[in-house]
Amino acid sequence: MSTIVLYPSPGMGHLVSMVEFGKLIIKHHPSFSITVLTLIPSFNTGTTAAYVRHTSATFPTITFHHLPDIPLDPNLFPSTEGIVPELIRQSNPNVKHALQSIISSSSNIVAFIIDLFCSPALTLAEKLNFRVYYFFTSGACCLAQLLYFPILDKTTNQSFKDMNTLIHSPGLPPIPSLDMIGPLLDRTSTVYAAFLEFSNLLAKSNGIIVNTFDSMEPKAIKAIADGVCVPNTPTPPIYCVGPLLATVGDGSRECLNWLDLQPRGSVVYLCFGSLGVFSSDQLKEIAKGLEMSGVRFLWVVRSPPSDKKEDRFLPPPEPDLDVLLPKGFLDRTKDRGFVVKNWAPQVVVLSHKSIGGFVTHCGWNSVLEAVSFGVPMVAWPLYAEQRFNKVVLTEEMKLALPIEELKDGTVSAVEVEKRVRQLIEGDEGKFVREISTMTKEEATLALSDGGSSRVALSKLVASLGCF
Numbered sequence: 001m002s003t004i005v006l007y008p009s010p011g012m013g014h015l016v017s018m019v020e021f022g023k024l025i026i027k028h029h030p031s032f033s034i035t036v037l038t039l040i041p042s043f044n045t046g047t048t049a050a051y052v053r054h055t056s057a058t059f060p061t062i063t064f065h066h067l068p069d070i071p072l073d074p075n076l077f078p079s080t081e082g083i084v085p086e087l088i089r090q091s092n093p094n095v096k097h098a099l100q101s102i103i104s105s106s107s108n109i110v111a112f113i114i115d116l117f118c119s120p121a122l123t124l125a126e127k128l129n130f131r132v133y134y135f136f137t138s139g140a141c142c143l144a145q146l147l148y149f150p151i152l153d154k155t156t157n158q159s160f161k162d163m164n165t166l167i168h169s170p171g172l173p174p175i176p177s178l179d180m181i182g183p184l185l186d187r188t189s190t191v192y193a194a195f196l197e198f199s200n201l202l203a204k205s206n207g208i209i210v211n212t213f214d215s216m217e218p219k220a221i222k223a224i225a226d227g228v229c230v231p232n233t234p235t236p237p238i239y240c241v242g243p244l245l246a247t248v249g250d251g252s253r254e255c256l257n258w259l260d261l262q263p264r265g266s267v268v269y270l271c272f273g274s275l276g277v278f279s280s281d282q283l284k285e286i287a288k289g290l291e292m293s294g295v296r297f298l299w300v301v302r303s304p305p306s307d308k309k310e311d312r313f314l315p316p317p318e319p320d321l322d323v324l325l326p327k328g329f330l331d332r333t334k335d336r337g338f339v340v341k342n343w344a345p346q347v348v349v350l351s352h353k354s355i356g357g358f359v360t361h362c363g364w365n366s367v368l369e370a371v372s373f374g375v376p377m378v379a380w381p382l383y384a385e386q387r388f389n390k391v392v393l394t395e396e397m398k399l400a401l402p403i404e405e406l407k408d409g410t411v412s413a414v415e416v417e418k419r420v421r422q423l424i425e426g427d428e429g430k431f432v433r434e435i436s437t438m439t440k441e442e443a444t445l446a447l448s449d450g451g452s453s454r455v456a457l458s459k460l461v462a463s464l465g466c467f
C-alpha cells in the first residue's frame with residue numbers, strides 16, 4: 001500500500017487545510033492511503049479535536065495517528081508561535097516511532113508532507129530516506145517572503161521592529177518593516193532563530209505544496225518558480241493546489257436561521273480566526289461602531305484574554321455578553337444584529353447569500369474562504385503573519401479595505417463604523433466586491449478539471465514516482 005503521511009501543526013488554521021488536502025488526494029487518487037500524525041495538546045488550538053473526530057467518523061480512508069502529548073509549562077513561552085515549535089521539537093522521537101510503525105505495518109511511505117512548524121521532522125525523515133514535502137498553510141506571498149528571509153537576515157543587524165522602513169523582496173509589494181511576519185520582527189527572539197532555520201529548510205525539501213491558486217498570487221508564484229527568492233541554491237518545485245476549505249463546520253446553527261431572514265448582501269460578518277481575542281475595552285468600541293453604523297451584523301465574540309499567565313493557552317470561558325458589551329447594546333440592535341459566543345460555522349456563514357462583507361484578522365484560511373464565496377473584506381490583523389497578509393490583501397490584491405489603528409494599536413468605534421459602512425454601502429466596498437467576485441470565478445476555474453490547481457496536484461502526484 002502506498003501511504004502518504006501528513007504531519008500538520010496542531011493549530012486549527014494549520015491542521016484543517018492539510019487534512020482537506022489529504023481528502024483531495026484520496027478523491028483524485030484513491031489508491032493512496034493517508035495517515036495523519038496529530039498532536040492534540042492541552043493548550044487551546046481551536047476546535048481541532050472535534051474536527052479530527054468528525055473526519056475520522058466520515059472519512060475512514062484517512063487514519064489519524066495520535067502522537068503522545070508532551071506537557072509544557074506555558075509560563076515559559078511568550079506566544080503560541082513559541083510553544084508550538086518546542087512541542088514539535090520534543091515530539092521528534094515520537095514521530096520517528098510513528099513512521100517506523102507505519103512501515104512495519106507493510107506500508108510504503110511515498111511522501112512525508114509536513115507543516116512549516118514541523119520542520120524539525122525534516123532531517124529525521126531524510127535519514128529514513130523519505131521524500132519530504134512541505135504543505136504551506138499561508139499564501140504564496142508569505143512563502144516568497146520566508147524563502148527570501150535568510151537573504152534579508154544577512155543584510156542587516158537591526159530588527160524589523162526597529163527599522164521603520166519598507167522591505168523590498170522579489171515578487172512582493174514593499175512591506176512596511178513593522179508589518180513583517182510576526183515571528184521575524186525581533187532578531188533576538190528564539191522564534192526568530194527558529195523561523196530562520198525553517199526558512200532554510202523549506203528550500204531543502206522535495207517540493208512545497210501551497211494552499212493558494214496561480215491567478216491569486218501570480219507575481220509571488222513566478223518569483224519563487226524563477227528561483228529569485230532563493231538565489232544561491234535551487235528552489236524546490238511549488239504546487240499551488242488551493243483553495244482548500246473545510247467542508248464541515250462546528251458552531252451555532254441559530255445564526256444561520258437568523259441569516260436566512262436578512263436581505264441579500266446586507267450583513268457584515270466579524271470573526272477573528274480560531275484564537276483571536278480582544279480586551280473588553282476594544283469589544284465595547286466594536287459594539288459602539290457597529291451600533292453607530294446602522295449596518296446589519298453577525299459578530300463572533302469571545303472572552304478577553306486572561307490576566308493570569310498560566311491561563312493564556314487555555315480555551316476562553318464562555319463570554320458574559322451583559323458584562324462585556326455596552327449596556328442595552330443587544331436589545332437596541334436585536335432587529336439587525338446577531339452575536340455568536342465563541343465559534344460560528346464560518347464556511348457556511350460566508351457562503352450565505354445575506355453576507356455582504358467580512359471583518360477578518362487575515363488568517364489565510366479565512367481569506368480563502370472569503371475569496372471562495374466572493375466576499376469582500378476589511379483587514380484587521382492581530383498576530384502571526386496577519387499584518388503581512390493585510391498589506392498584500394489591501395495593496396496588491398485589492399480584496400480588502402484596511403482598518404486603521406490608533407497609535408496604541410487599538411481601533412476606535414468611529415473607524416469600525418466607517419469601514420463597515422464603506423464595505424456594505426460605499427463605493428470603496430463596491431470596488432473590492434467587484435474584485436472579489438472576479439477572484440471567486442478564478443478560484444472556481446483553478447479547481448475545475450484542467451484548472452491550474454488540478455494540474456498542480458497531478459504534477460505533484462507524478463513527482464512521487466508511483467505511476
Ligand SMILES: O=c1ccn([C@@H]2O[C@H](COP(=O)(O)OP(=O)(O)O[C@H]3O[C@H](CO)[C@@H](O)[C@H](O)[C@H]3O)[C@@H](O)[C@H]2O)c(=O)[nH]1
Nearest residue numbers: 013014137138273274343344346347363364365366384385
Ligand atoms: O468562529 C469561528 C472561527 C474560526 N473558524 C474556522 O477556523 C479557521 C481559522 O483559520 P484562519 O483564518 O487561517 O485563522 P487562524 O486560526 O488564526 O490560523 C493560523 O494559521 C493560518 C494558516 O497558516 C494563518 O494564516 C493565521 O495567521 C494563523 O493565526 C477557518 O477555517 C475558519 O473558518 C470557524 O469555523 N469558526
